[in-house]
Amino acid sequence: MALAKVSEILKMADRGNTSIIAFNSSDFNMIHSVFTVAEELNKPALVMLDPRHAALWGWGTPEIYAHMAIEEAKKVKVPVSFHLDHCMDFDFIMRAIKAGFPSVMYDGSMLSYAENVKNTSEVARVAHAMGVDVEAELGHVGFAADKDEDDNDLYTKVEVAARFCEESKCDSLAIAIGTAHGFYKKTPKLDLQRLKDINAATDTPLVLHGGSGVPDDQLVQAFTMGINKFNVGTEYFHLYYQTVKEYVAAGNEAIFDMQMLVQERLQAYLREKMQLCRL
Ligand SMILES: [Zn+2]
Known part of the structure; x- marks a missing residue:
């Protein structure tokens, strides 16, 4: 049983001067693949439920998700865990907690301080x-x-970050330093000086969202400058979609073989991506 507290996993990353990678995952193929590769590489990892996938589009529920993640975590020895991504709905957060989520994100970034x-x-x-x-x-x-x-x-202001962590009692803080969600139109450039300054101002582990398409050299730098959790969604979902599309376009019809191919491709991607975590 290797289900760990997310704050403990982030502490491991902090001590190792690196970042854990958290993958938005919506089904068994995605969750199973993350935990399987985490075990293989002996690196902690997280999966995350995007509440829009569950609440808006009906892709499962927090209860089913928690059950699946907990059962999958039992199969590995390396610390893994799961998390509710971007949520503004207090009731949905409470529902996820009740279902067994060990970690949740409350996203008030569009509100006043x-x-x-x-x-x-x-x-x-x-x-x-x-x-x-x-x-x-x-x-x-x-x-x-x-x-x-x-x-x-939209960037996080250095001078208010520390005060926010203290006043909000959050366990980790997602900051805006030049990333965005989805596919970039041009290569993003992280504001690493800002990251350095925020990291110097607070002991709270920092989180980088919008990870798909940020060049590895910038990520490696950011991970040594205070980012302890790195979220990836778009790339991982896109690979899943491309695999299914190719499989069907090639005239294949065996649904079981398709699932195996999806897992194989996702795991090959994860094997490479997770190398960015230096634990
Ligand atoms: Zn995000």
Whole structure:
């Protein structure tokens, strides 16, 4: 049984001066592949449920997800865990906690500072009483389609980051330093000086969202400068889609073989991506 507390896994990353990689995963093939490769490489890893996948599009529920992740975690010895990604809905967060999620994100990044602190600390108060970790977001990691990664106004302000962590009681903090969700139109350039300054101002582990398409050399630098959790979604989902598309286009019809091919391709990708985690 290797289900670990997310805050413990992030501490391991911090001590190792590197980052854990967290993969948005919506089904068995994706969760199973992350934990299988984590075990193979002996590196801790996380899977994350995007609440939109569950709540909006009906791809499973937090209860089914938690059950699947817990059962899959039992099969490996390396510390792995699961997390609820970007959620603004207090009731949905409580539902996930009740279902067994050891970690949740409350995303108040679109709110005012005061509202973000108030709501995050309210989630943290309840979550901590249940032994659950809370990730918050300050500044705003927007969408690559809108070129939000270039909008300095959305970046996390160094001078408020430490105060926010203290006041909100969050366990980790997602920061905006030049990334965005989705596929980038041009290569992003991380504001590493800002990361360095935020990391110097707070002991709270920092999280980088919008990881698909950020060049590895920038990631490696960011991981040694305070990023302890790195989220990847777009690339991982796109690979799944491409594999199914190719399989069908080639005239194949065996659904079981398709599942095996999906797992094979996802795991080959994960084997490479997880090397970025230096643990
Ligand atoms: Zn995100």
